Amino acid sequence: MALRENQPLSEVGEFELVEAIVDNFPQGEHVLVGPGDDAALVRAPKGHVVVTTDLLVEGRHFRRDWASARDVGHRAAAQNLSDVNAMGGRTHTLTLGLTLPGDLELGWPLEFARGFAEECAKVGASVVGGDVTRGDAIVVAVTAIGTCSVAPVLRSGATPGDVVALCGRQGWAAGGLTVLKRGFRSPRVLVEAYRRPEPPYDAGLQAAEAGASAMMDVSDGLVADARHIAAESRVAIDLRTADLEIPEPLEAVGSALGVEPMDFVLTGGEDHPLLATFPDAASVPEGWRVVGSVGEGSGVTVDGEEFAGAGGWVHF
Numbered sequence: 001m002a003l004r005e006n007q008p009l010s011e012v013g014e015f016e017l018v019e020a021i022v023d024n025f026p027q028g029e030h031v032l033v034g035p036g037d038d039a040a041l042v043r044a045p046k047g048h049v050v051v052t053t054d055l056l057v058e059g060r061h062f063r064r065d066w067a068s069a070r071d072v073g074h075r076a077a078a079q080n081l082s083d084v085n086a087m088g089g090r091t092h093t094l095t096l097g098l099t100l101p102g103d104l105e106l107g108w109p110l111e112f113a114r115g116f117a118e119e120c121a122k123v124g125a126s127v128v129g130g131d132v133t134r135g136d137a138i139v140v141a142v143t144a145i146g147t148c149s150v151a152p153v154l155r156s157g158a159t160p161g162d163v164v165a166l167c168g169r170q171g172w173a174a175g176g177l178t179v180l181k182r183g184f185r186s187p188r189v190l191v192e193a194y195r196r197p198e199p200p201y202d203a204g205l206q207a208a209e210a211g212a213s214a215m216m217d218v219s220d221g222l223v224a225d226a227r228h229i230a231a232e233s234r235v236a237i238d239l240r241t242a243d244l245e246i247p248e249p250l251e252a253v254g255s256a257l258g259v260e261p262m263d264f265v266l267t268g269g270e271d272h273p274l275l276a277t278f279p280d281a282a283s284v285p286e287g288w289r290v291v292g293s294v295g296e297g298s299g300v301t302v303d304g305e306e307f308a309g310a311g312g313w314v315h316f
């Protein structure tokens with residue numbers, strides 16, 4: 001029987017659901033056995049294997065009235081592709097776990113799969129397997145596997161004298177989320193940035209090749225995540241607000257809602273720009289901007305001052 005997108009999953013059947021989802025996932029040349037067996041079989045590439053996993057929970061990471069299923073698919077892939085990018089690697093393979101309520105219409109997982117596939121296609125990665133189960137809320141569990149063709153860049157390699165640089169949008173998603181929380185839908189560009197982050201997928205390898213000493217993606221907040229590099233590298237990091245650009249739509253939202261726009265930039269997460277340290281300004285590649293410096297000591301300061309608060313998102 002033909003499936004309809006408005007059919008509740010409880011009437012679709014598990015294997016029909018899996019087949020309909022998997023139909024969206026083309027398999028790359030490196031995949032020897034894709035979805036359908038007990039496990040996938042992927043040709044082992046040369047270099048290091050990079051592995052990362054991330055969860056998205058309905059109500060916590062997304063709301064169905066704030067983002068389409070396709071948007072959530074893009075985000076679920078992007079946040080995993082970004083973690084591999086942040087090591088200087090590139091994702092070749094992903095697995096996708098979905099917990100779905102029985103009364104959810106088939107259209108949701110299918111639109112999700114389309115968005116997920118579109119994001120994976122940006123780096124040429126294949127979705128080789130996954131799992132579906134029934135549960136009260138939507139939970140998405142993604143694992144990404146990639147390769148580092150050069151030495152991977154860890155959080156622990158920053159040394160005093162390095163410069164701190166950023167590549168990609170920062171603060172936009174937080175601006176979009178704030179707008180949605182207040183019941184608005186514009187500025188559209190910020191809401192879209194929250195719905196579909198655009199991590200700089202080519203910048204991880206670019207930074208690694210340029211000699212980045214430490215790197216991570218900013219998922220929780222700029223200050224919060226800079227603290228991870230500072231702690232792992234046993235150094236102090238100072239961020240300079242004069243070098244952190246505030247895009248025009250963030251200025252507009254700041255004044256409309258009475259929020260200091262620099263707060264979005266300093267504490268916003270989910271844009272997934274790359275934050276890295278380089279031995280000197282001359283080695284910072286094109287497309288990156290220097291936003292701070294590494295010194296002796298510990299912790300993160302902003303314009304030389306202690307930053308009060310979490311500096312970003314914490315779950316517990």
Ligand SMILES: Nc1ncnc2c1ncn2[C@@H]1O[C@H](COP(=O)(O)OP(=O)(O)OP(=O)(O)O)[C@@H](O)[C@H]1O
Nearest residue numbers: 052053054055079080083216217218219220225228
């Ligand atoms: N349940 C867990 N079991 C094993 N390791 C974990 C677990 N949860 C987190 N970790 C590890 O702790 C480190 C920090 O995890 P975290 O999820 O904060 O990563 P992140 O890249 O900073 O953020 P994001 O979740 O946005 O990717 C990672 O190396 C991760 O693998």
Ligand SMILES: Cc1ncc(C[n+]2csc(CCOP(=O)(O)O)c2C)c(N)n1
Nearest residue numbers: 059060061062063177219220269270313
């Ligand atoms: C509906 C809704 N409410 C709040 C937020 C904000 N938020 C949730 S998790 C997170 C940090 C990254 O999490 P993780 O470390 O789990 O990847 C942020 C900034 C959202 N995205 N959606």
Ligand SMILES: [Mg+2]
Nearest residue numbers: 083086217219
């Ligand atoms: Mg990360």
